[in-house]
Amino acid sequence: MLTDLRGLTSAEVAERVAAGHVNTLPARSGRTTLEIVRANVVTRVNGILFVLFVFVMITGHIEQGIFGLLIIANSSIGIIQELRAKRTLDNLAVVGEAHPIVIRDGTHHRITRDDVVLDDLIEVTPGDQIVVDGSVVAADYLEVDESLLTGEADPVAKGPGDQVLSGAFVVAGNGVYRAEKIGAEAYAAQITAQAAKFTLVSSELRQGINRILKVVSYLLVPVAVLTIAVQFNQPDTPWREAVLRMTAALVPMVPEGLVLLTSMAFALGVVRLGRRQCLVQELPAIEGLARVSVVCADKTGTLTQHAMTVGEVVDLTDGEVPLREVLSQLVASDPSPNASMLAIAGAIPPAATRWKAVARAPFTSARKWSGISFAGEGNWVIGAPDVLGDAALARRAEAIGVTGHRVLLLASSDTRVDAPEAPGTLRPAALIVLDQLVRPDAAETLAFFRHQRVDIKVISGDNAASVGAVTRSLGVTTKAPVDARRLPPPGDAFADTVNDSDVFGRVTPEQKRQMVTALQSRGHTVAMTGDGVNDVLALKDADLGVAMGSGAPATRAVAQIVLLDDKFASLPYVLAEGRRVIGNVERVAKLFLTKTIYAVTLALVIGLLGLPMPFLPLQMTVVGWFTIGIPAFLLSLAPNRERARPGFVSRTLAVAVPAGLIVAGVSIVTYLLTRGFGDVSDLVQEQASTATLTALIMTATWVLATVARPYLWWRVGLVAFAYSFYFTVFATPAFREFLSLDISDAGSMRTGIIAGVVGMALVEAAWWVTAAVRRERPRLWGMPAPLEAVSH
Incomplete structure (x- = not known):
């Protein structure tokens, strides 16, 4: 019956292509190259820095405007990383997307989803996704699951003349339907179009950062107004110097690299996973990886x-x-x-x-x-x-x-x-x-998850004893397998059984979905792996759906991550990448927010005291680069095996607030002790500024030393390099002249050094105290095992 259909002729297909009646869908990777460039150049942070840069250029002190390079760096790095991620996703999406079979000239052709034309006859078999809207022409016991559209899990029998909608998938039988609504007109065209889209949509991490930045922006406005008013009302201060000191106060307040490094870490994660044939279809899935506490694995096709x-x-x-x-x-x-x-x-x-x-x-x-x-x-x-x-x-x-x-x-x-x-x-x-x-790699992969304290639940439709035999050979569990037909109905007893057991057989598709929900109700972040039609509902409801590339198109459409090479052994790398991104973003966020807090506090207190700002833009730029920017960039790329936990904002502020206040307090005390109140000579002002900068650098760099923990050899080297660099700057006459530093007054420098040592001690004490308050066990040293060796 199905073989008698001839479909469109080649001439008819050409006519429809010429008329534009093609299944054209939005770009897979979201933004175009122009949109990516514009989004990374025209930002609030770049706008603030550009205005301040223009002010400095007006003064004629070009060297003080070196912070303007941040505009180029912010934009360039963001553009490069997002374009790399876009290219990776585009290339992988071609492999991962649905490839429907159309009947043309009486023969069957497998084409891309985007090449379907109006009135095409499309053949479907179990697991195939309905890619466009249409009506059934021929059916052989065809059953379609429309749960992704209607929420109803029961399959619907379809016969000739019945409507089928894009986004549904075939669960039984086979059939042929005619494409009647294509492209943007299709009911659920955006489902598959969005599947491989590069986006920076909402996530707990980004929401936390945005919440912090919103508070910071509220603080910036009054502090900036006060700073401008005070600096321009200093007696006997040329307007050019007032502009420079105002700029030096405002530039450090802007956490210019935080959003950049967050976006870059996400994008770099996409690229790294792409090299391992892992298609990340939704960028926040990178974050979900780090939070996974339970992996539900289907036996067939996975283990x-x-x-x-x-x-x-x-x-x-x-x-x-x-x-x-x-x-x-x-x-x-x-x-x-x-x-x-x-x-x-x-x-x-x-x-x-x-x-x-x-x-x-x-x-x-x-x-x-x-x-x-x-x-x-x-x-x-x-x-x-x-x-x-x-x-x-x-x-x-x-x-x-x-x-x-x-x-x-x-x-x-x-x-x-x-x-x-x-x-x-x-x-x-x-x-x-x-x-x-x-699978030859299944045992090692499961051992890795056990080592990482991630629970494994094997959920299969096969006989429970057979599933149990396979899982025992892989070392999953010593517990007896559970026959899902004997499970209690969904509720507390059901959730307790699912939470306490590890292997389940004779599980129906609806039960898989219920198990995911039950684990989530017990506080777990659930990842579901699968490849068959019976896994779709559970993949859709899991916190993170992972589909096999050779699996049913429907599973690939609803999953956040697709393992294109079907290697279950890729999951440890997927998990590790997520943890690297989240752990490192939290680490660098502490650095950037510490700088913002001490900059705002300094500007506020100095402004209320009516004193000129102690620093120049170039001085703060150097401190920002070598205490925050460069270390943060390197820390954001490093491996990180720690499982992500909720409470990103509270943990970040618990470190940044006391550290920022200590840096600001040490600097203010040093400034007042070495300069005093009232009007002073330019020489005293420069000597006091140098001593204050010394105290700030010593204390702020020790914040880097605590944030870099647990130490590895390269992190110790990073902190040592920062201190060595600053020592070289202060010891070299050419650098001192370039940065307007004066170390000739031994008393002022002694005060600055002592204040810096006190500041370092206070930062160290704060690190231990805040860890104790949060009931965390601080670690000074730690060497994560290589990923390949974890299971041995």
Whole structure:
């Protein structure tokens, strides 16, 4: 029936392409190159820095405007990283997107989703996603799941003339539908278009940063007004010097690198994972990776390979039934064979002369069996022994299954397979034993998760004993597997069982979804891996959906991450990348906010005291680069194995607020002790500024030393480099002249150094105290194990 359709001719396709009737969808990676450039150049931070840069240029002191390079750096790094991520996503999305089969000129062609034209005939089989809206032309027991559109989990039978909507997917049977609404007109066209889109949408991390920046922006306005008023009303101060000191006060208040490094860390994560054939379809998924506490893994296709082989056919009829002939007829008459039927086909070729099929019941995960009724040859079903057989047969099959094999029952029935009461009364004919091939990397991958304190839940539709045998061989658990048919209804008891057990068999698609929800109700962040149609609902509801590249198009469409090379062993790298991004962004956020807090506090107190700002723009630029900017950049790229926890804002402020106030307090005290109040000479002003800068550098760099913990050799080197650099600057006459430093007054310098040592001690004490208040165990040293060696 389906093979009689001829579809559009080549000429008709060309006409529709010329008329623009093509399934054109929005760009996969969201923003165009021009939009990316504009978004990274025209920012609030760049705008503030540019205005201050113009002010400094007006004074003629070009060297003091070196902070203007931040505009170029901010924009360039952001543009480069986002373009790299865009290119990576575009390349990977071509592999990961749905490729529908269209009928043209009577032949079948697999094309890209974007090449579908109006009136195309599109063939679908189980697992295929409906890519455009249309109406069914031909159907062979076609059932479609529209839960992604309607929320209703029950599949809907579709016949000729029925409407199908993009975003739905086929769960059973096969069929052909005509494309009637394409591109932007399709009901759910944006679902697949958004799937591979590079976005910086809401996430807990970005929301926390935005909340912090909002508070900072509120503080900046009054402090900036006060600073401008005070600096321009200093007696005997030229306007050029007033402009420079005003700029020196305002520039450090802007956390110019925080948003940049956050975006860069996300984008770099996309690129790194792309190199491992991991398609990140939603950028905040990077953050979700770091927070995962439970991984729900489907056995088939995740822990075991898709390919199975027939190990044995156990005759239950003493030779009364020609088993090989029946199986060959079932193979020949199945238009959409699943993995089990493909394994049987590998051992028993399709019959050359077919029996006439009068009814068919495609396999579904809910009923666990399939069948065909033949004219004059009876009704035959094949499926799970514990579903189709009696208790004795189920026990016999389970005894085989506990060794890790998969067992199917072949049986004849007295009822047509499409009857409501099917399968009816059955007569067992044979047990078919299938050998499952375990992925060679599965054991090491599961060991990695155990080492990282991430729980593994194996959820499968197969027999619980068989699943348990496979998982025991992989070292998942020593607990007994749970038959999901004996689980209590959703509720507290259900959630407790799911939370306490590790291996589940005979799980229906709806139960998989309920298990994800139950784990989430117990405070877990859940990642779900899968590749089949029966995994779609759970993937959709999980905090992080991970699909296999060779799996059903529907699973790839709803997942946040697609493992294009089907390697389960890629998941540790995916997890590690998420932790690197989140952990490092939190680390550098503490540095940037410390600078903002001490800059705002300094400007506020100095302004209220009516004194000139102690620093020049160039001095603060150097401090910003070598105490904050460069170290933060390096820290943001480093590996980080710590699991992300909620409370990003509170933890960041718990470090940044006391550290910023200590830096500001030490600087203010030094400034007042070395300069005093009232009007002073330019020499005293420069000497006091130098001493104050010394105290600030010593204290602020020790903030870097605490934030860099736990120490590794390169982090110690980073802190040592910062202190060595500043020592070189103060010891070299050329640098001192360039930065307007005067160390000739021993008393002032002594005061600055002593204040700096006190500041370092206070920062150290604050680090220990705040850790104790948060009930954390501070670590001075720590060497995370290499990812490859974690499981050994």
